[in-house]
Amino acid sequence: MKKGKRVIIITGGNSGLGKAVAKILADKNKIVILGKNVKEVQKTVKELKCDGIICDVTDALQVKNAFSQIIKKYKKVDCLINCAGVWIQGPIEENKPEDIRNTVLVNTLGTMLIANAVVPQLKKQKYGRIINVSSRAGLNAKPERSVYNASKWAVTGFTKCLQLELAPFNISVVGFYPGFIHTNLFNKSGNPRTNFSKAMPVEKTAKALRYLVDIDDDLVVNSLEIQSIKQL
Numbered sequence: 001m002k003k004g005k006r007v008i009i010i011t012g013g014n015s016g017l018g019k020a021v022a023k024i025l026a027d028k029n030k031i032v033i034l035g036k037n038v039k040e041v042q043k044t045v046k047e048l049k050c051d052g053i054i055c056d057v058t059d060a061l062q063v064k065n066a067f068s069q070i071i072k073k074y075k076k077v078d079c080l081i082n083c084a085g086v087w088i089q090g091p092i093e094e095n096k097p098e099d100i101r102n103t104v105l106v107n108t109l110g111t112m113l114i115a116n117a118v119v120p121q122l123k124k125q126k127y128g129r130i131i132n133v134s135s136r137a138g139l140n141a142k143p144e145r146s147v148y149n150a151s152k153w154a155v156t157g158f159t160k161c162l163q164l165e166l167a168p169f170n171i172s173v174v175g176f177y178p179g180f181i182h183t184n185l186f187n188k189s190g191n192p193r194t195n196f197s198k199a200m201p202v203e204k205t206a207k208a209l210r211y212l213v214d215i216d217d218d219l220v221v222n223s224l225e226i227q228s229i230k231q232l
Helices: 016-025 038-048 060-074 097-125 146-169 185-189 202-214
Strands: 006-011 029-035 051-054 079-082 128-133 171-178 223-226
Touching: 006 016, 006 060, 006 097, 016 029, 016 038, 016 202, 029 038, 029 060, 038 051, 051 060, 060 097, 079 097, 079 202, 097 128, 097 146, 097 171, 128 146, 128 202, 146 171, 171 202, 202 223
Parallel strands: 006 029, 006 079, 029 051, 079 128, 128 171, 171 223
Antiparallel strands: none
16 A cells, blocks of 8 residues: 555545544545435544545435546545445345335445445555455344345455456555444344444444554455354
């Protein structure tokens, strides 16, 4: 990764893990967060003194326009962190069709559309890093998580293919697979949790993600799976 003031784009940077990693990277980098919640984006921009763009990652036109703005202003992108995501759980027959669709659109299609928009710039500048935040759910099976896990397994496959596709262009692609994190992801989905005793603090998870941003260009990290000792 190039040293100095790097331009780092974080989808879902207005809340949860995305906001946590934006916070610890903001001092030494130029951070641009993408999110569709106007109030949360505005609040985070003011709090972290970073840039923010209102963007629904499932809308190809909005994604294209967002990256046009970023390239026009900064002329480069050093790192993209695909962090936007939603949660769904329960028996498959109890999942509402609209919730199934939204999960696949945000978790899977959104990750693909963002990569689709940024890769031309990364190829042009002949370097860059894409970090796809998946989940241990993208590696393991679990009952009553079929839709969520499927959306994350797709991200795993997408990431592994991109690693091979973009390596010849000096572009590194990394999959990040965290376990259970203490965030508001569950509340936002309408499936609130009250017991976070085994959850990883979001700040610690963000530190692991920062490691992937900072690691040297000539090192290849295929994936990083992390969990708390309490989760073993």
